[in-house]
Amino acid sequence: MTDMTDLPAAQAERPRFDSMTALRGSLRHLPEGDEDTGRAAAAREAMLTKPPGSLGRLEEIVAWLARWQGIYPPRMDRPQVCVFAGNHGIAQAGVSAYPPVVTEQMVRNFERGGAAINQLSVALGARLAVVPIELSRPVANFLDGPAMDEGEFVDAFNIGMAAVRPGSSLLCPGEMGIGNTTAAAAICHALLGGSPIEWCGRGSGIETEGVARKAEVIRLGVTRHRADIGDGLDALRILGGREIVAMAGSILAARLQRIPVMLDGFICTAAALALHASAPGALAHCMVGHVSMEPGHQRLLAHLEKRPLLSLDLRLGEGTGGVIAAILARTALQCHLGMATFEEAGVSTS
Ligand SMILES: O=C(O)c1ccc[n+]([C@@H]2O[C@H](COP(=O)([O-])O)[C@@H](O)[C@H]2O)c1
Numbered sequence: 001m002t003d004m005t006d007l008p009a010a011q012a013e014r015p016r017f018d019s020m021t022a023l024r025g026s027l028r029h030l031p032e033g034d035e036d037t038g039r040a041a042a043a044r045e046a047m048l049t050k051p052p053g054s055l056g057r058l059e060e061i062v063a064w065l066a067r068w069q070g071i072y073p074p075r076m077d078r079p080q081v082c083v084f085a086g087n088h089g090i091a092q093a094g095v096s097a098y099p100p101v102v103t104e105q106m107v108r109n110f111e112r113g114g115a116a117i118n119q120l121s122v123a124l125g126a127r128l129a130v131v132p133i134e135l136s137r138p139v140a141n142f143l144d145g146p147a148m149d150e151g152e153f154v155d156a157f158n159i160g161m162a163a164v165r166p167g168s169s170l171l172c173p174g175e176m177g178i179g180n181t182t183a184a185a186a187i188c189h190a191l192l193g194g195s196p197i198e199w200c201g202r203g204s205g206i207e208t209e210g211v212a213r214k215a216e217v218i219r220l221g222v223t224r225h226r227a228d229i230g231d232g233l234d235a236l237r238i239l240g241g242r243e244i245v246a247m248a249g250s251i252l253a254a255r256l257q258r259i260p261v262m263l264d265g266f267i268c269t270a271a272a273l274a275l276h277a278s279a280p281g282a283l284a285h286c287m288v289g290h291v292s293m294e295p296g297h298q299r300l301l302a303h304l305e306k307r308p309l310l311s312l313d314l315r316l317g318e319g320t321g322g323v324i325a326a327i328l329a330r331t332a333l334q335c336h337l338g339m340a341t342f343e344e345a346g347v348s349t350s
């Protein structure tokens with residue numbers, strides 16, 4: 001299902017920002033999870049017919065859902081997938097295996113139900129919002145100047161915030177944007193250092209020479225803008241793209257609405273990094289669904305101290321790895337809710 005309509009009543013609850021300054025202010029006052037509902041989940045896990053902790057990370061997922069939804073028992077009945085699409089001036093630098101027109105072509109495919117994310121969303125029982133953002137007007141090539149000015153940045157951020165449906169039980173952000181592994185790698189290099197090549201991979205399928213070109217483009221771009229990058233949001237505006245900015249907006253909107261977030265691959269996690277770099281703790285409501293084949297993703301997760309749930313050799317984006325992990329989360333909750341306790345089943349506890 002493609003859901004691009006807003007509930008009018010819910011619209012009023014959705015904050016939007018007039019400026020990056022207002023956004024930075026909001027990042028200083030983020031709601032925390034509810035420790036009581038998290039503890040209630042852990043308490044039931046201890047009563048279920050299994051040795052304590054033997055469902056491993058499935059137990060962690062259930063407590064995380066309860067803590068961030070702020071309810072016990074937590075729910076998985078209204079998951080939402082948001083796929084944002086944007087185009088990149090940097091794609092002109094020969095850094096992708098595909099031409100930029102594929103972004104728009106894939107958006108049409110999402111709208112018709114033909115992409116991997118459509119089938120995975122059906123499997124999860126999730127609403128899918130497909131949000132193309134100004135595809136005919138790519139963000140500027142960061143070799144020439146900042147990818148976005150402040151107005152363009154705030155507009156894309158607000159679009160991401162508005163896409164999050166109030167009352168969702170879980171958000172899976174995803175993206176589509178030819179050239180965006182270069183933008184994501186540039187954001188990581190600018191914020192976390194290392195050498196550019198360490199953040200570069202094959203993306204949608206370039207060969208070794210292409211990867212070297214990508215690293216050089218990132219080195220030049222980040223060197224050019226270094227003095228203007230004071231925090232994560234600056235890096236996102238100067239090096240990113242509208243779909244990456246919108247993902248960051250959706251992650252923040254979810255935090256403000258007590259909706260836990262299942263992150264996807266390298267580009268999605270780079271969007272999250274921008275929030276984290278501006279406000280440590282901003283990703284406390286996020287789990288990482290999988291580690292992608294893009295080598296920078298593993299480095300990035302190590303920096304964020306986030307352990308991915310899955311490692312499936314995915315390198316697709318669209319939110320696919322997050323949605324597969326969300327299916328796992330639903331399964332974890334089913335165990336939690338449906339299993340018998342030791343007392344109910346008459347099983348000895350020791
Ligand atoms: O999510 C990932 O880790 C991931 C890794 C490699 C490629 N992608 C997808 O491939 C596209 C970007 O690849 P590229 O080579 O054009 O930078 C973009 O649409 C992403 O969704 C996504």
Ligand SMILES: Cc1cc2nc[nH]c2cc1C
Nearest residue numbers: 098102176204316317318
């Ligand atoms: C076909 C295609 C599908 C994608 N989905 C996400 N990124 C993509 C890149 C390409 C090239």
